[in-house]
Amino acid sequence: MSEVEGHILSGDWPPGYRIPFEHELTEQYGCSRMTVNKALSELVKRGLIERRRKSGSYVSFPQVQSAVMEIHDVKREVQSLGLDYAYRLGERAVRKMRAGDEGRIDLPLSSRLLDVTCRHFAGGRVFCLEERLINLSAVPEAETETFETAAPGSWLLGKVPWSTAEHRIRAVAASRPTAQALEVAVGAACLVIERRTWSGGVPVTSVLLTYPGDRHELIAEFAPSAPA
Template sequence: MNWQATLQLDGSGPLYEQIKRAIVRPIRESLWKPGDRIPPEHDLLRHFQASRMTINRALRELAEEGYVTRHRRVGSFVASPPAPTAILDIVDMATIIPSRGQHYRYERISRDIVKPGHELATRLGIGPDEEVCRVVGRHFADGEIVELEERWINLTAVPEAATLPFDDVSPNHWLVSHVPWTEAEHTISAISADAGLASALGCPAGAACLLLERRTFLDDQVVTFARLTHPGSRHRLTERFKPGSSR
């Protein structure tokens, strides 16, 4: 393919934005497939008659938006599209990420036995002075952070969690494997990453993120409450349903 003929500026707006649109166009039109290499930066520099800083900014923002992946000393490549995740399923990242052919890794950030306070106690259906296990960790796919998991486990419902470190296995994976549940409640929100969340997710401050808050029940007892935050460029939700179905 003659990429020089494919990558054309549209003359509208700042040069780096025109370059971004020029690169996105063949990706959206499937002329460039996931894994295809983007022309090298020095070739783009000459083709667009742009500075190295302008080319770098365009590629950096395309990477942040999920269109390309950048590898130092190797180049930039068309990114794989975010894998769809069912809205109403309890998804185990330790299972779904390897099933897509990607390398999975979990990293625990912190684990504590704490008193939840009034707001979280209400969500967990317990008293504010009862202790819960709080675990914060990150899930990676091919080295990229795809989910920040903040979880509170009701120790009245799952007392064995009080002694588990959750250092190699995420609480979600352990709960799915060991604790039965009868019902789940999901609340989905679009949020912007503040400085702390951006640092935890490895995304720019102000980036669009998807927040899924989940309560899981065993009969009338809340087993766990979780806040699962995803960088918007690396995640999407999909649900298939039939006419007449209701939730």
């Protein structure tokens, strides 16, 4: 059964590939059904495959690791996994600040915002939902940018030098709209990264990145502080 692992690790069987059924592997390798089941269970434990009820076993999509203290380009995250990246714009609207926005971006209620919702895909599956507010007084050129082909995060990284960033991380249960956007079950565990950036003390953008919880984790590297 090491050949099955070899097919996965070599990329011959890419993420999402359906592995032959147990009876097919039994015939192919001339071993017992129990041996096949045990081998597949071990691959599940190692995160290489996932079993779907009434459907079979599939090569798992790699779990994403993000460093907490970095500003990420979602497209690069996906490409670093060796998966095809796709982007799809959802809604885009120019509007004024409204009740509730002050919790996300610290601006007067008279301020004008660009409100953008979009989705990122990896290997044909929804990778994350992006909900972003952009301060148009800080980035006026964003008002005429359609974002139909370029994601706002990537665009901003190339346009506006940021001087300060804040990350907030929390776990949530997917609401119905979020579940539909991520193509997961209502109530499924999700990881939300809320990021705010400033340039010279002026708020630039606030973004909520919502990921399916079983496909994303955060990492942080640090060292002990120097003794006094």
